[in-house]
Amino acid sequence: MKVVKEDNIVKKNIRRTDLKVALCYPNQYRIGMSCLALHYIYNLFNSYENVVCERFFLENTFSLESQLPLSKFDIIAFTLQFELDYINMFKILINSKIPVDRQKRNTSHPIIIAGGPCVMENPLPLSNFIDIFFIGEAEVLVPKFIERALSLKNIKRDFLDFSSITGLYLPEVGNKTKRVWVENIDDAFYPTIQVLTRMYDKSTKPIFSNSFLLEISRGCGRGCRFCISGYIYRPPRYRSIKKIEKIIDEAIENHKINKIILVGTSASDHPKFKEICELILSKGLFFSTPSLRIDVLDEDIISFLLKGSQKTITIAPESGSNFLRTLINKPIPNSLILNVAKLFQRNNVPSLKMYFMVGLPNESIKDIEAINAISSKILENFKGLLKLSVNPLIPKPYTPMQWVPYISRKEYLKKTKILKPLKSKKISISIGSWSMGCLEHILSLGTSELSELLSTNILASNLVNWQSLIGWLRLNIHDYSRMLTVNINENPLFNIIDNGISIDFLKAEYYKMTLALFTQPCPSTCSSCGVCN
Template sequence: MATETGTIRSVDGRGLRVALVYPNRYHVGMSNLGFQTVYEQINRLDGAVCERAFLPEPVDTNAPKITTLENDAPLAGFDVIAFSISYENDYPNVLSILEQAGLPLQSSRRGKLHPLVVAGGVACLLNPEALSAFIDCFLLGESESLLPAFFDCLRENGHAAGGDKKHLLSALARDVAGVYVPALYRPRYRQDGTLAAFEPLKDAPATVERSVAKTLSRFTTCSTIVTPHTTFGDTYLVEVGRGCPHGCRFCSAGFIFRPPRFRSADQLREAIGAGSSVAQKIGLVGAAVSDLPEIKKLCAQALAEGLHLSFSSLRADALDADFIEVLRSSGVKTATIAPDAGSERMRRVINKGITEDDVLRAAQMLVESGIPNIKLYFMIGLPTETAADVEAIVDLVKKIKHVFLRASRARKRIGEITISLNCFVPKPFTPFQWVAMDTTASLKSKIKTVKNGLRKIPNVRLHADVPRWGHIQCLLSRGDRRTAEILQLAHQLQGNWPQTLKQTPVNSDFYVLRERSIDELLPWDFIDNGIDKSFLAQEYNRALDGRTSPPCPADDSCSLCGVCRHTSP
């Protein structure tokens, strides 16, 4: 903590004590703006004190108990242990942390003398079922609207005094929108293994409605703590908006955060001003930064004040001279472009909305401006993908390299092109939630095709996903409660997944390699994200036909996907 700026140290030991846990290493957790935001929000609440904990570094794994960063306090002594989970592949770490904290893994084996164990984050909002046996309750939705009501309910039901946990969980499920208590629901399965029903017990609601902040104007989401020991170094992060209008069919952010919401330029200007007092570099965060109204004006002002800027994402079709000047003036040496697919056909299938010309133009402008290196993101294993589509990745990279060389010669310096080749994992609440994931053998073959095609091209480097980890992510992302058995077995076998999948009686291929029917009841259907399932099915069919769809208009009068119809007063 000696290198941190902004650490919150509470001297008041009264009230609810919360251990906020990121189930990965410190540098990963502190790079996550959502984790930092929840830390600040809980500490701002009356009667609550929040400390942080992380997966211990490898050198610390023999420590007898996991403790918090602020006061070296054992997790078992807190009133609440709250996991912030962004990625499914961190699920095994949740079990490791609970065990190292000296707590029973199963929620059913923890009583009123144990902390309440809760979890939230994007991964949980998509589908929490793989963790349902280990978590007392999930907070599904956005923390700005969820946390105040959640902690009010805890205090009203005397949780800090060791009140009755069953009574507390019933009250949370009944009274707080966005709280999901797995013990209050019973799944029933058909003979073929598919879900027949998901039945609420007692007073639990039939569906759990995500909690959402209708407007972001009342909340500023930015770094609470700045430290060099993160992915971004000494960068002050500012969230410019939430959600994305473009509706890429593989991406959950374009659907679960509908409609996209942006903060005002004045609000962001104030946040950037606050950040400039602790850092010279400001990171603008959001799934659609380039769609922010007045973004160029905001950037120009920040540059005029001597600040450096970085962006979490910029679309190739949005890159122009103004944006590129911001990158160049901020000392950016590597710019990122995400074509995602090599062929125009595949980009129509995924509704990417950019063309090959957009990509080539962006690459040329970047290199001509003096930014020497380019990173390209592609996916393999997408629905309807053919061998020609995989070869098209190689062809597009070669075209980019040609543009790259031509633009670099004038500057007498040739940089590098880095390819990030990722395995497509179908996600809940997207139009591709029904599709079967590609097999490991097929994905390996496609990676080999791209590697061989690029092998002899100088200054091009390829980093490819490990297909096995993509399959595990898919299993945990689309599984029902039975996948909790697989997760616990993997924990018992110390993360040996090949052995786990051999020993488990649960068939992992049922969740990973099986195509679902449109009318199948899915394990995450009990979550109400506002989007009509029929809209996702319509988008799926448009994808199969290679038809694109327009961006989300974020208009209250629109009823196309159902979100605005459900949220309008």
């Protein structure tokens, strides 16, 4: 990796520390440095005087802080944000000559731990590779993990002792565990000092460069039936305006920044969202937020976003059909979408991005044509650039959609072909890969059998990319995907990991989906999902 210049890196005398942690983001530096989870974990581990945490990315085989090889650390910690990054995790270990299969590692090798949304979703496909999974939020688990690690005489020999900590899952033990989460995020640790990249080239420039990442909320109670984040991060929690201002003031003091990135599963649902926007602007800072709920947008919010220098406003209608949006528990009428488009035009918004899915239950050709229709109607009122991002629905565990089969290649290509004529000078359209979506579905719902299959073949293949690995496995990914959906009730995942969500609740939501019945959002109405007992 090319040398980058950074502010706020943590450098310690490694010889004087008791625990060395290698924090690995299994993708490019520019992507990893734009991930708030990486900053959280880096600062949380380094907040302990006798613990050192240094960073690795896909491009570097030596730590950025002290140029140590990965094998010299006691613990390798992967933060897994996307299933398709698993292959990069394998590459990082292989390039460092660390056995990928945990059964082939011994006390001379580091212990490998992993956390993140993919782990909370389903750790089983990686059970042959990871020693300890973190099922829950780092602010709760990391302190307990460090306390136990420092108390052990030989962490590599005695690591099975971690199985007694709620929220840690060890495949070697096969212990059942439960997701843990922060009840009040105001009281939780926050990385008010974040590493900023100051000197970079095109390959290393972070997506959010010269910006401070500010989480204002966590979890979402809307109950969109396809959204894994809306289930595994329940209940919705909001950081207070007082705490947010304190964090911003510390960020200004600790960084040379001019922009804040608002982070949250559904940031615009924050009850004080407008006040937060005004607060940031009053500090002389710009800001942006990745995506916004259509039903909260009004003149004030749009005005704040434009003053904050946001050029593209992103919304997610998910479908062109009113009926399908009701079915997925996102009952936003087309009339509201068109009214919002008029607001964008009235306020001279330069660019509008919209997310759509193909492969929803009961979806017809007419529903796909409805995407064309609403996009054309939007352009009657909106004169900026319209960007469409279209992807296959990927059913996830711990959602009502886990019983829905992944769309066939033939149907996906037929339906997305209908959308291609939309492309013009005023509309850009991006259509996601069917095969990568199918692979993500397999990795989301897979069991330990998939882990065994990968483990057996991963070194035999040349591991260039997922296509080469799947080709080596001679795996029909769609047939495998269908098998996982059919056998979801027998998936051992639900006997090992308790995410707090009641399976009976998910089945009831699936039934309500078939009838297109609406479930009120949490916390305004409790739907008895099980998380809050």
